[in-house]
Amino acid sequence: MVTCVPTSNEVSQLADTIVNDAAMLEAPKEGPNRPKLHWIDCTSGYPPLTKAIAEKLSVASSEDAAARRETVFTDCAVSGGPHGARAGVLTSMVGSQDPSLIDDQESGVRRLIDCWSGAAGGHVFGLGPVGSGHAVKSVNNALLAANLLMGSEAMVTLAKAGVDVEAALNAIDTSSGRTFVLQGRFPKNILTRKFDYGFNMAGLQKDVANALRLMEGGGIYNPMSELAMKLVNDALGTLGPEADHTEIVKVVEDKSEASGCVKARKQD
Template sequence: MIGLGNMGKPMAHNLLQAHDHVTVYDANEAVTKEFKSTNAIIGESAQKAAAGADVVILMLPNSQVVEKVVLGEQGISQEMKKGSLIIDMSTSAPSSTKIIAEEVENNGLYFLDAPVSGGVKKAVSGELTIMVGGDESQYERSLNVLEPMGKEIFHVGKVSSGHTMKALNNLLSAAHFLATSEVLVAGNKAGLEPEKMLEVINASTGRNHSSETKFPNFVLNREFNSGFSMDLITKDIELALEITKEFKTPAFLSSTVYEVWRLANKLSEGKYDHTEMAKFCENWGDVTLNYTEEEKITHEKRNS
């Protein structure tokens, strides 16, 4: 397992519970040291960690890093034995994934893209949604490795299909978070309580993952700690728009959604959790969405 960030670390812990002989590596030595108290084998470098492995999982920041780790001067593909499998679980650009997969396969290796959805909470519980692109026989081969990390695992098509699906899913997620923010701000300004609005929305046709999960757990309690940054979701929307451009499909709303997130991200200097988009809308509406004291007690009891 190469890449032990917010998502990769809990995913690696779930792998360790299910499998022996798991080697872990991260460029940040402090993170790697956290695994010394586990049964993990600590890799000295990405290349040495991958040497001799049957399966290498990548959970890295972006396509550029994936390409460097796989195909660079010290790339892992140079040391892996023929017939081994690389699974890229990062959120990468589909166009880059196709190029990397072709190079890998020319070296006698196999490649799957298998990005995830569900955030840090689901990474910890091992209940991620995993969307896999690549050869079906390799997908079947990967299941015993993916199952400890995911609850819902889908084979969505040929290589790069997983990354395409992930980018489009995150575009939709960003759109409904922004729309829910605007609706709650308007309703609150008109005198409605946000918690009551969510109750109605979640029993009606406007319900979505943001209204059901993100606003109750990260916004109204003012914690804004989903573990997924505004910078990352903005980059994911950009990947999705690249897909619409490549295939010449409509992106009327998607383009607007991107521009709003890009502005909010610029103002936040890429430092904030993506749920702080709600603050961006609050500032425009001159309101603050939060629980009343009574609602806060009810929410805490519900989650305890």
């Protein structure tokens, strides 16, 4: 079973449905081995809740082991956007109750994940126990937000200083300040003024919030993440939840009295 829903809350509700419906975990009578229910969750989830969901399923399936399927929960957070999904080149960040399934390229779980990450250019990373995939995804997108915010400030600064932003990006992309965001999102989605990556502000806000909760739960010193969360919340309030996350640059432009300044030369 594969799921990809808005938040871990919906995953938890589905887990409750499975636990409370005896037929969904009922094991076939035939065969010498206990059958398994493999659940691959591609939601960008909250790691502690992911672990709790997996534990809830394990407890339910062990109550009457002879009559119930064994459940194996795998959190498979993905990155790469809609275009990556269509091309089968997503990065899959995977945690599992059975991590060996991810390393075994012939396992049914791994072969299914390869459907969206197995093409040339895709990546599958087995990261350890259940919850690990969702933890890495949330931190990854907190880094995305911070890079996008700082990149927006940097490019607006250069544009207002009279520097050719496109040329500046080319220089930075061969220097120590380069980032994946500057090398990809800015030239493809921002300088073109298309803002068409396909990942909205609501999704970014949720992932940064998950990362922040994870940090706070671990007692992490995190002033940068707290600031990124505040700025993402402010941008979401200005742009709306359905705006593409790359539109954050518009907020920086407007507050700097430089609307539309971050653009490619050909648009002049």
